[in-house]
Amino acid sequence: MKKILVVDDEEKIRRLYSNLLETEGFKVFETSNPIDANEILKRENIDLVLLDIRMPEVDGGILYETMQLFHKQTKVVVTSVYSLSEQKQVISGAASYHDKSEGNEILLTKIREVLKDGKA
Amino acid sequence: MKFNSIKFKIFVLYIGIISACLISYRSISYIKLRHSLIKDSDEKLLAEAKQISNTIQYYLKAIGSDEQSFNFAVRRVILFEGEHPRQDKIKELEFQWIMQASKFDLDKDYVSFTDPQGAPIVHSGNLTGDLLNRFIKEALAHKGKIILQSLDLKQDNLNLRIISIPFSYNASQNYTIQVGTSIEPSIIILKQQLRYNVIIIPLIILIAILGAWLIFRQIFSPVMEIARAAKNISLENLSARVKIEHADEEMKYLADAFNAMIKRLEEHFRYITQFSAYVSHELKTPLAIIKGEAELALKKEREPKEYKRVILVTLEETERMLRNVSDLLLLAKLEYHTEVIKFEKLDLAELLNEIYERTKLLAIQKDIKIDYKLSEEQIRVNGNKLHLRRVFLNLVDNAIKFTPQKGKISISAKMEDGEVAIIVSDTGIGIAEENLPMLFKEFFKDEIEEEAETIHGLGLHIVQHILKIHHGNITVKSEVNKGSTFIVTLPLL
Structure with missing residues (x-):
């Protein structure tokens, strides 16, 4: 079973994604702060991270940098309410990007592609 | 020409x-x-x-x-x-x-x-x-x-x-x-004189024309500079400034005024850009939640309990959006249309009494003690009742929210030097020192609690704005896990 870590400020988003992904057969971990995220990444063998970037403060960016250093094999799907092009300007080089307003099915598709091919 | x-x-x-x-x-x-x-x-x-x-x-x-x-x-x-x-x-x-x-x-x-x-x-x-x-x-x-x-x-x-x-x-x-x-x-x-005149007069006029041309060039070149800079200025390119060396007094004045205007525009545009980003995030996030929950719920048959939960989430997020929208509209009004906000002579003591009565009910639920003391029976100020009520409700509600069970909050008012100081303090979780300077900044979001959305973000920024147009002020002192104290000052009538 693939393990997914959801990092997001919004509790309701975390709950939604947890429900969604567990129904699809993933093991889900969730947290709102980068420090806990780091702990979870160390403890568990996380396959994919759903990382929310809050613009304009870009907290997610720091965690992303850390992951590039220490957990390069873990794939990252950047999530945000901003458009894909705007997200790519903030963090480039992630496995995939998701605009939350596009809905669940597209998210699931992207997650599956990333887990399979490494990129979506 | x-x-x-x-x-x-x-x-x-x-x-x-x-x-x-x-x-x-x-x-x-x-x-x-x-x-x-x-x-x-x-x-x-x-x-x-x-x-x-x-x-x-x-x-x-x-x-x-x-x-x-x-x-x-x-x-x-x-x-x-x-x-x-x-x-x-x-x-x-x-x-x-x-x-x-x-x-x-x-x-x-x-x-x-x-x-x-x-x-x-x-x-x-x-x-x-x-x-x-x-x-x-x-x-x-x-x-x-x-x-x-x-x-x-x-x-x-x-x-x-x-x-x-x-x-x-x-x-x-x-x-x-x-x-x-x-x-x-x-x-x-x-005849000689006439011939002389016929030559000299046009010659002098020609020289005058030449002189005029040269002087005009020098005088009007700043104007052309400014026009060119103005043409190049757009939303993307607000950095243009007019630089004039050896300018005449009037042109320098014009150029300076122009540059100052561009700077102000730059600031306004920056504010608007931030504002837009904030708005889009604050509205799109609830919408993303509502959409996600609805899609998930409809994927297959669910228990009524589950449907109820989804509807509740929809309701909560909708109310959140409504609050945000009205906050943002208020903010816009405060920024640009302050003349629309009506002032009247009112008794602040009466307003604070109202708020105290309301808060008592909330406080009882958490077994919090309220210490309420006004130095006068009547405190006359010039202001907008609705907005001032919002300010104090905001502060007092937060004091209750962030104070744990069996804690204490105090509300007091003191008059001094033509001003009234209203102090709301609590024994709650406090605010971290590094967050204090950002507290009143617009679009600031504290990550401590979810409920923080209601005081930080737009909340305190609006509070400060309202007080500013009342010619008042707000300051805060706080220590983590000890409590916070907010002091509001307003001029007396």
């Missing part, structure tokens, strides 16, 4: 004035010159004619005034010809006359002596044909008065000035002495 431009108008005015001054000055000079040349010439003629007249009279006195003597005198004075028996009597006179005549240049002039009927008795050798006739005509016309006339004979290339004066002989008889002199030299001088 456009006809509607300042340049054109100033140019026309400037060249017009210069031309008008130049032309009128040169014309007046020319006219005066001509006048004085003619006057000179006329005075000479008059002196000459008079002298001829006087000399003839002297001769007659010396040799007698019989007809023979008369004819001799006239001939002798004018032509230096003739003989007379008593000629030795006028030796002295002749000598004087010859001296005077040479001073007059008599041989160059045209002299004529006519009888009362107009017949010429004596005339100088150069007076012939048509010219002579003209002389005679004038002589007849003068009728015993001194007359000066100009005579322009183009065919003989002559320009004469003629004087006719009466000469009396035999008491009642009116003979005429006429002297004509060429004013050719004067005419040459005048």
